[in-house]
Amino acid sequence: MHADTKRVVVWSTGGVGSIAIDAVHRRSDLELVGVWVHSPDKVGRDAGELSGHEPIGVIATDDADELIGLRPDCAVYAASGPERDAGAVPDYLRLLEAGINVVSTTSTSLVYPPAYYSPDWRDQLEAAAKSGDASFYASGIFPGFGSDQLALLLATQSKKIRCIKATEIALNDHYPVADIMMNGMGFGHPLAFEPMLKTPGFIEMAWKAPIYLMADGLGVEVEEVRGAFDRRLTDRDIEVAFGTIKAGTCGAVLTRAAGVVNGRDAIVIEHIIRMARDVAPDWPASEFDATYRVDIDGDPDIHCAMNLGDAEGHGAGRAAMAATAMRVVNAIPYVVDAPAGLLSSLDLPNTLPRHAFD
Template sequence: MAASMIGVVQWATGAMGRTSLRRILDHPGLDLRGVYVYNPAKAGVDAGTLVKRPPTGVFATADRAAILATDATVVVHTPRITLPYDALVDDVVALLESGKNVVSTAGFHWPDAHGTAYADRLRDAAIRGGVTLAGVGVNPGMIVERIALAATAMCVDLDRIIVRETVEASAMASPAFVFDLMGLGSDPAAGDIRDGPLGDLYSTLFGEVLHFAAAAMATTVARIVPDHRLTLAPHDIVIAAGTIAQGRVAATEWRWTAVMANGVEFVLAILWTADRALHDGLVPGHWTIDIAGRPNIAMTLDITEADPTRPPSRALTDATMAVAIRAIPDVVAAPPGLFAYQPTAWRA
């Protein structure tokens, strides 16, 4: 084994985790040292078997203590984001204190958005372990933080940034993801998900994006105004994850407007839908970025699957894990503490 190889633990083996595991096994500079699984049925299974690859000699474990004791430089942390948002913090703190850098796709993009007590617990654990924590991904992690904000550097004056995401969930096969985490299929008569734990989760997660944007522009968030919207199914809608009954939630649009102390408005809108036809035939790009200022800037970004026999969601999974794997050497080289890529953005 080359001395320059980085020892890696893969934490969780859902869709993201299995993609990550393949990338780790294929990467010439990474050496798989351990795999953590939540499902006891996967414990003891060779990592290669989990992703339809040749045996590796590394066996998955559901023993948290065993992972903490594993000799590895970095953990690729890909569990599903949970309710409440901070449910994963204890695991991440333990990993950091054990001397492992953590690259996470499950939050941790800008912990300072949640106040000093939350951020300092993570920062202090990293410093004690002599390591670094980074939250990475596509959105959050890339679209605003490394693309939209970088584009604002072309503006002499800046008034407003609008970033919209549109994701169709019709081909997503996981009921737990589509119905529980995305909120589709919920019954509005039983309660408005915009005012419950799901609304709190996404306001917390995407609030990190808005506070990051403010920091990149050398300002602060004065206030955040939510304007979340639901679209109900006009008839039963059958999707890969199951059936959304008539009158149930068929689309959620999580929408926030952040007013910055420097006067810039930032609108972030995330539309998840069972069927694009519910939105007057609107088929925007996966992401659209509109920057109003001098000059105006408009961008459309699509991430698509090249193989038509594969589910469309695979493209975003591939993109997310490409960002995470490529971040490993930067995170390992960074000083102990919290890490985020810093764009050159517009400043007053």
């Protein structure tokens, strides 16, 4: 154990949380001291077993006060669900006010706090962080690394930029939550159905943060954000984790959010999700779990594709979950040492995994 070991609790044991539990437990500079769970049937069980590994001697609890009483240096917040921020923000406030730093994969709109959709919540979080002398940092892979540090790093080669576009291309047939996939995104419905993604202003709100983060990094002002939504039908039944997508219903979704600079679409985020690889053959495709592209139209033109997981997607999304978890786990020492307040990737150095070879 290092002299400057950081004491850590992990909030939830879902896909990302389970990866974080194992990663923190394995790190010689981090000590896992507690794990929060939502389900009563998980309370009292060993966190190692809950995350699919050997017992590690850390017992899961649903008592937030118990975990706060442990006085950890940092909490890895990875809870998910339909409430997301509405359920998470009260937890963030309690942790920050108690002087506990927080790294989160839950609140993707907080990857760039100045553009957060709820100024009231943002002000409360800022006040709690200052009061507790603690810091908050949200990240992941997309929004997160693929739509901020990767894009900005590539832009360091640019003399002139007309447009910078970050794109995620993913096969999400493994995702089991029918409400999100069907009612939220429209999969399995005819095109006449209007999912939440088609709500006016929703796409602009969902992707505003990474657009404004890149704009800040590049020193430009965004005049407005324009959103677009497109779908493609499947011509056959597709069996997925949440059921069957019938032929003639939506099998692929594309969202596009464009930050307007000098009157043109200049900072663009695209998100392409398929339920099978052969749907929407005219859209960009990938043979991996997930591909994150950055394309810069400028001087010089730059095109970069980062592939996660095995070819043919045998990891069923685990690679993207692992990358998401490690974006915040690797940031823990940097966030603990940072000044109090709400942070973005622009406020931190490269959060290098100092103990990845341990």
